[in-house]
Amino acid sequence: MPFEANYDEAKVPDCELPDPLTAEDGTAVSGSSDWPSRRAELLSLFETHVYGRTPSKKIDLRTVVMEEGDAGDCGVRKQIRFYFTLEDARPYADLLLYLPTAPRACATFVGLNFQGNHTIQADPEILLSDVWMREKGEGVVDHRSTEAARGSSSSRWPVSSIVARGYGVATLYCGDLDPDYDDGYSNGVHPLFYADGQSKPHADEWGTIGAWAWGLCRALDYFETDDDIDASRVAVMGHSRLGKTALWAGAQDERFAIVISNDSGCGGAALSRRRFGETVGRINESFPHWFCDNFRQYGENEDALPVDQHALVSLMAPRPVYVTSAEDDGWADPKGEFLAARYADPVYRLLGTDGLDAETMPGIHEPVTSRIGYHIRAGGHDVTAYDWDRWMDFADKHLGQGL
């Protein structure tokens, strides 16, 4: 039967969600000192059943500054190459960074981009990516980018406004870490971690989202070495598949001070058990490489999942987390995204924060800025200036930033 998404709230099944505050052996997590072990348990469940385990092996990662220059309204630009082996060869990833001109340790947003660093600004100095691209974007021919692609996603990356508010902004192309198609994990970073004789990840090992999240953590390692950045004030953000990735990076790496998920939907902030819009079965069919193989058993079988996505949001606690949705983005289930934020609230409260200061879903353009933040804006599946302005307000409030 062809897949037909449900967009009717009346047809959402009654769902019983696993309780983040009840350990697997049934004991209640009743004090903040019980949380670390429950947190570890939940993280392990997400590793085993959803995203796959990230290998702990250390590889020969080297960073080389490729370019640094004045970027006008966008402040100062730096481009840093991450080589993953001792050879100056692929796979490698390029980090693009814009910082306010006055050099000082600044709070910074980091997120992956969909079509190459050169698409985030029409800046001729950005290294043009020469690896595989989806054919979706402007200026992509035979899965390779051309000069015509420069700046094609700049509406999603308002760099000059971000820098004007005193923040740095950094990005990597997700395809530098793992090209976004199902190739059995023979390209990208996966093979660097295989044990002798291994040719693909085991059923509980990382997929593409895991590799992308790993790349975000490597960016954070770099920030710790760059005096122009305050690595203790880094917000990891992402849109859609890259929003799922931002959440998974933030869950695994508690050095991220703020985690922002935009329109991340199924496998991101949306509750899987609601089966509203995209479902687990459908996502595994369309994107079999994103999650670990174990996740496939939960297609049309969501109730068997030992976790749901509110537990992922709770893994950010007590750090500020901001879940953002768009009104016309039914595929990503805005209500399911709100409810995941809502049901993470007891964990945040247990840890002594204000949690999510909204019992019911707020109206359009009524941001909630408590430690768990939430907004829904008008319009469709996208990143807009409205989103960025609210994320910066949220970071001002929670990181004590502000010019």
Ligand code: GCU
């Ligand atoms: C598809 C996919 C979503 C994903 C989105 C995106 O719509 O089904 O899960 O979030 O692409 O990344 O833009």
